[in-house]
Structure formats: structure tokens, C-alpha cells
Amino acid sequence: MKDKDRILLGILSQSESDQITVTDVRDQLLDHYKEDSINPADTRRWVNGKFSTLLNKGVLIRKKIPGSKKHYFKKTAYFDQFISAENENKVPLRPKKSPS
Numbered sequence: 235m236k237d238k239d240r241i242l243l244g245i246l247s248q249s250e251s252d253q254i255t256v257t258d259v260r261d262q263l264l265d266h267y268k269e270d271s272i273n274p275a276d277t278r279r280w281v282n283g284k285f286s287t288l289l290n291k292g293v294l295i296r297k298k299i300p301g302s303k304k305h306y307f308k309k310t311a312y313f314d315q316f317i318s319a320e321n322e323n324k325v326p327l328r329p330k331k332s333p334s
Contacts, residue, residue, distance in 0.1 A: 240320075241266060242284055246309070247317050253306040254294070256282050291316065 245262050246254065260278045285307055288294045293316045294307045 238263075239284070242281070243317060243320060246313075249309075252308055253297075254308065255306050256285060259285075 241263065242259070245259055245266075249259075251258075256278060260274065260281050263277055263281065264272060264274060285294060289296060289307070292310060293313050295310055296305050297308055298305050
């Protein structure tokens with residue numbers, strides 16, 4: 235998992251809101267990378283793609299805002315378990331010793 239992915243999961247896990255939007259997460263990522271000149275539109279597309287991946291994995295669900303074409307995302311019960319599993323995978327594996 236890349237460092238940017240870990241930052242995204244950290245932002246999502248710290249979110250207390252029931253309504254997570256792509257633009258809110260994008261803005262938090264832009265704040266995190268203040269010193270770098272990152273294109274907001276590219277960042278929004280990247281976040282949207284990651285949300286789609288998390289949606290397919292069952293980590294997030296998409297909810298429609300009543301009376302609007304817009305939608306937001308909500309964490310599922312599987313979210314915390316997914317975050318724990320991803321955090322366990324961040325420890326690099328030790329290379330196996332080959333028999334000499």
C-alpha cells in the first residue's frame with residue numbers, strides 16, 4: 235500500500251461524520267500536502283476512484299442525498315476490520331533465508 239493510500243485511510247478513520255464526501259476528503263488531502271502543488275481536480279478524481287474501490291470491497295456504501303443528484307459515502311461495519319487488516323500489512327515482510 236502506498237503512503238498516499240495510508241493517508242487517505244487515516245483521514246477516513248478519523249472522520250466522525252456519517253456523511254463523507256469526496257470533496258471534503260480532497261480538501262483534507264490538499265491540506266496535508268500544502269507544500270506540494272497538487273491539482274485539486276486530479277486529487278478529487280483520485281479520491282473518487284479510491285472511494286469506488288472501497289465501495290466494491292464493502293468498506294463504504296453510497297447514499298443519495300434526498301432531492302439532489304449528489305451523494306455521500308458512509309462507513310460500513312466492515313470498515314474498522316479493513317483498517318486493522320491494512321495496518322497489519324504495512325509491516326514489511328522479512329525475506330526468507332535461502333538454504334545455502
